[in-house]
Amino acid sequence: MNPQSDPRSFIENARRGGYAVGAYNMHNEETTEALLWAAEQADSPIFMQVGRAIIPHMGVARAFEMTRRIAERSNAKYVIHLDHGSWDEVLEAIRLGFTSVMYDGAHLPFEENIETTRKIVEIAHAFGIPVEAELGKIPDADETVNWEDYYTDVEEARRFVAETGIDYLAISVGIVHGVVPGLQQQPISIQRIREIKAATGIPLVLHGASGLTDREVQEAKAAGVHKFNADTDLRHAFRAGLESVFAQGDRQLEEAMAEGRARMVDATIEKMRQYGCAGKAAPARAA
Template identity: 85%
Template sequence: MKINLQSDPRQIIEEARRGGYAVGAYNMHNEETCEALLWAAERVDSPIFMQVGRAIIPHMGVERAYELTRRIAERSNAKYVIHLDHGSWDEVMLALKLGFTSVMYDGAHLPFEENIETTRKVVEIAHAFGVPVEAELGKIPDAGENVDWEAYYTDVEEARRFVAETGIDYLAISVGIVHGVIPDMPEKPINIQRIREIKAATGIPLVLHGASGLTDREIQEAKAAGVHKFNADTDLRHAFRAGLEAVFAQGDRQLEDAMAEGRARMVEATIQKMQQYGCAGKAAEAQAA
């Protein structure tokens, strides 16, 4: 049986940087959502970051989530990376042992100096495994929080020092984004100028978490300013949920029917993201570079 190995995340991000587009990182939640993401990547020939995220870890654990994702991904034709999202120290160490080829260590909740120190140690260990590290600076609120945006933005000078002293490969920043979608919150456009300033100060590819709910204009401007990886989950979960609800609205139906419809709708929603980010049609490019 065919075994498709993970692709090089550095190469994928570098090709995105050179090409002026971004790659998508999306959370898997079960077998059907994992398939939906990979099927979308196959359909439009897009590289993809398959994320083991904060929702699935308490439910399944890092190891089981990785094994599920790897089992399905190895038998796909997609150019994929299995990425740990918002990992703690212990989760990152486990991920490296398991075979993740990309990790995000999240020390953003720590005091700045401690965040630098622990992130530097993570980078030293991960780089010894040949694995790039994403880290976060600034605070990204959850949907529904009362937000003073200026207090949440990533500070440019702190970003400069953080990148220089830790050696991280990619920086996740806060510029007016949230985890989740806030339907009743007054519109707050992301701070594109802050993205430009952070990119100029750090020189490394930037990441936007909470990309669900961003307008197409914001996404295009963020790409041009230096964002080459978008993390999106909420929009895709909503598409999957809509499929479940559509089937069950017809009366008592098999769970498998509902999950199949959810999967189909999530495929289409993921394809839309890939086209929007500009990574559709770029998988072969990333493989050949």
Template identity: 65%
Template sequence: MTESKPLQWLQQARDGGYAVGAFNVHNDETTQALLLAAEQAQSPVFLQIGRAVVPHMGLRKAWEMTVRNARESDADYVVHLDHGPYDEVLEAIRLGFDSIMYDGAHLPFEENIATTRKVVQLAHEYGIPVEAELGRIPDADEHIEWGSYYTDVDEAERFVAETGVDMLAISAGVMHGTTAGEPQPLAIDLIARIRDVVPVPLVLHGASGVPDAQMHAAIGVGVHKLNADTDLRLAFRGGLEEAFGEGDRQLEYALLRGRDRMAAATVAKMRAYGCAGATAGRAVGVPAVDGAAVSA
């Protein structure tokens, strides 16, 4: 398969010691916020269509909304399907998504391999790279026994070899959403061990609430795509609450306040991930960790 823009970005991220941010769209204003941030930070951005917006408006309408806003922007973007089941993957391929994540992590391991391999073969015929997930990523409100969630190193090696996936999302202490208490420290040693046996870029979902130092350490051992949503949704909500806290306001006014708050929060993420400046050829990567250079 000819190397696509998403894979070019991740190779550049590997070379430059940073990660590219992947953030979810929910409506016009949140999509615009991500695009504004990418312009302001001179950063690439994965515009993710995922498990919240698809039930709300359907995959086609979410795609049309995202592409309409993106084409009016000067941002460097790709449109990515996040956590897609098999039927959504097929529709996303027909619509022309730039990359897809097929989520078979809930399936038994052998079935996950078989179905993911089928998705990869089909997507690659259209030049579309595939992300898949191995291990379990909990929601923040679950009771979590982390040992049962972590990605197994040997399974990761076999999974990538037998499926041909282009990106692998792993479980190493992340969760969907944010916890009210102290976040689970990332299993950096586990990420490094998976990196050593897996030739493709690693992905962490659930980067909201993860301290910058831990993200930088994860980038240093092979994570080059970071998914975050909750922190940005909370920023958008903060803008709405601020607007309505001033008294009765038009909804459009409040939505724009939310958009601007979310854009600023996204720029902060891009700087923390080290991808700010990448579209201008000036990405600086992330700080050294424990005195060692950050690189994959």
């Protein structure tokens, strides 16, 4: 049995080494296997992320049980992480055995976000579990927005971190959820990342990393981002595998999913190399 690793060691090793660790969403058994196989082949630490797509599909408990069952049979250095969790979902995740959680109170008024996040931190820290939280708004890729209304405010970030005690802060600096083919995404603000890092002093997280250029990834790492959340590029790779098989005519679903899994493995390894975490699994210590 291969237990979960310590998420704090993942992030601390990344901070010291100047790289970032990837957090990726699984959607079924095949995508779960793809992520873990990629971690094994790339010798990379990995956050196995129970995200907003899988929770309505099978619930937090079933998603956790599926991920843990497959991960415990692997040789990967992994953490099972709850992404964008509500209050009730975070408490459920703690009971189930998640070792990393994100509480998302970004939709709440600022003072209420501070209050609820602080309570979550007190509960999670009592179980030795680090907490990620978000400040700022992240639009979908096809939305038209005034970015100054969406960026994480530096002074709010300083106060939020100081008053909640969170371990990692997910920020909005021009990133979006999803990727729209042919749509030019505006560059992210590396300067805002630097300012938030200087104000808070804690590791930062970027969601929506599928839309970033390699240059943006490298500059974001240097500015203080040590965890990237990516899903869309990997889902697209899995889908391309399915479509390539079904384009040949009536084929077995298992054959199509196997091709999707293989392509997702390759796409995930590419992300791990880009983030700099490939070859970095060894320093992680089991929880």
